Amino acid sequence: MTMKCFLVILPLLVLYWIVSNRKRSGPLTNPHYKECLRKEWYTSPNVSSTEDFGSSYQISFADVQKTFKWLYLPEIDDPEIILTVMTRVDALARRNVLRKTWMTQRNRIKSIFVIGLGGDVDQKTKELVMSEAALYGDMVVTNIEDSFSKVAFKMLSMLLYGFSKVPSAKFIGKVDDDVLFYPNVLLSYMDNNTDTIHPQGSRMYGHITETRFITAGIPTGAECCEKFDSDSKCANYVTFLGGSFLMFTRQAVEGVLMASKHRKFHRIDDTMVTGYLADDVGAQRVNMTMMFMGYEPTKEPILFSSHIPLKDHEYLEQYRIQMADFKEQRLFTKYIGE
Ligand SMILES: *[C@@H]1O[C@H](CO)[C@@H](O)[C@H](O)[C@H]1NC(C)=O
Ligand SMILES: *[C@@H]1O[C@H](CO)[C@@H](O)[C@H](O)[C@H]1NC(C)=O
Numbered sequence: 001m002t003m004k005c006f007l008v009i010l011p012l013l014v015l016y017w018i019v020s021n022r023k024r025s026g027p028l029t030n031p032h033y034k035e036c037l038r039k040e041w042y043t044s045p046n047v048s049s050t051e052d053f054g055s056s057y058q059i060s061f062a063d064v065q066k067t068f069k070w071l072y073l074p075e076i077d078d079p080e081i082i083l084t085v086m087t088r089v090d091a092l093a094r095r096n097v098l099r100k101t102w103m104t105q106r107n108r109i110k111s112i113f114v115i116g117l118g119g120d121v122d123q124k125t126k127e128l129v130m131s132e133a134a135l136y137g138d139m140v141v142t143n144i145e146d147s148f149s150k151v152a153f154k155m156l157s158m159l160l161y162g163f164s165k166v167p168s169a170k171f172i173g174k175v176d177d178d179v180l181f182y183p184n185v186l187l188s189y190m191d192n193n194t195d196t197i198h199p200q201g202s203r204m205y206g207h208i209t210e211t212r213f214i215t216a217g218i219p220t221g222a223e224c225c226e227k228f229d230s231d232s233k234c235a236n237y238v239t240f241l242g243g244s245f246l247m248f249t250r251q252a253v254e255g256v257l258m259a260s261k262h263r264k265f266h267r268i269d270d271t272m273v274t275g276y277l278a279d280d281v282g283a284q285r286v287n288m289t290m291m292f293m294g295y296e297p298t299k300e301p302i303l304f305s306s307h308i309p310l311k312d313h314e315y316l317e318q319y320r321i322q323m324a325d326f327k328e329q330r331l332f333t334k335y336i337g338e
């Protein structure tokens with residue numbers, strides 16, 4: 001779809017979304033809420049879109065636009081899935097654990113770390129990160145500020161990277177570096193569920209999370225508001241994708257990149273991108289099973305990702321035990337190898 005075509009279609013999508021939500025049950029039918037959200041959709045002609053310029057790029061929200069540089073771009077071939085791993089500058093030990101565990105698997109997925117060197121990172125650290133990037137060739141480095149309050153910039157940077165620098169990628173995904181992840185299980189799960197998990201259309205895959213604080217049919221909720229720290233003055237009802245793993249179709253990413261300039265910056269990236277922006281562009285949220293978003297060990301037999309905080313040596317150990325178990329049971333051999 002060309003950009004021009006998209007600009008014509010976007011308002012129609014928004015209109016469709018507003019109309020179609022009338023039929024849904026639940027708080028979204030509340031007219032005050034809808035009206036409120038509609039008012040927070042900004043259309044200043046002076047704000048340019050989120051866009052890649054080659055060696056630099058711009059991330060645009062309605063209230064703040066910033067230009068960044070790609071400081072290091074890895075050479076990659078043509079993966080079907082590009083998976084970005086969110087990691088912080090100082091997490092070298094953890095990156096090395098991932099390089100020794102699931103990132104050794106060679107398959108349709110290409111995984112790369114995304115790191116921001118902006119803010120107050122000192123010169124020595126910058127040099128270390130740049131040489132790490134050159135050594136391993138598995139990092140995208142930009143000069144965004146890598147702080148929790150700026151994580152929505154990082155999220156959009158990684159979506160923009162996947163969309164614009166990896167044209168072969170049918171899916172663009174994200175996983176955090178503290179997630180125990182089994183790409184081979186994910187691929188098997190995808191191959192077994194091609195009717196629900198496919199690259200067509202505008203779709204986002206993850207764990208559907210709902211925040212509902214409703215009083216007499218009207219969404220309310222100070223608790224919710226605090227938890228998600230939303231600048232939105234609208235009620236804080238939002239459905240979004242949370243959990244340990246997220247994946248988007250190209251079309252969903254294109255929509256999000258085009259729509260970001262119409263919404264104010266919102267520091268919780270999950271609710272911003274897979275909540276508000278997904279609704280704005282009519283992207284469908286699809287609930288994945290076999291992933292775990294809690295923080296406690298689980299009895300589920302097989303998961304492709306779980307968000308359990310583990311120390312580096314525990315992570316290594318857990319991964320090795322699980323992989324040995326897959327091999328013994330001859331599970332996923334097509335993806336792991338014999
Ligand atoms: C857009 O920029 C022009 C020229 O700088 C200015 O005159 C106009 O008021 C701006 N419009 C908005 C909506 O900010
Ligand atoms: C996919 O289906 C195959 C064949 O039934 C099965 O062996 C495999 O475990 C399934 N994969 C997942 C992740 O459920």
Ligand SMILES: *[C@@H]1O[C@H](CO)[C@@H](O)[C@H](O)[C@H]1NC(C)=O
Pocket residue numbers: 207208209287288289290291
């Ligand atoms: C999504 O799937 C999980 C299982 O992974 C399930 O527990 C949850 O209820 C589902 N949520 C929705 C909204 O369907």
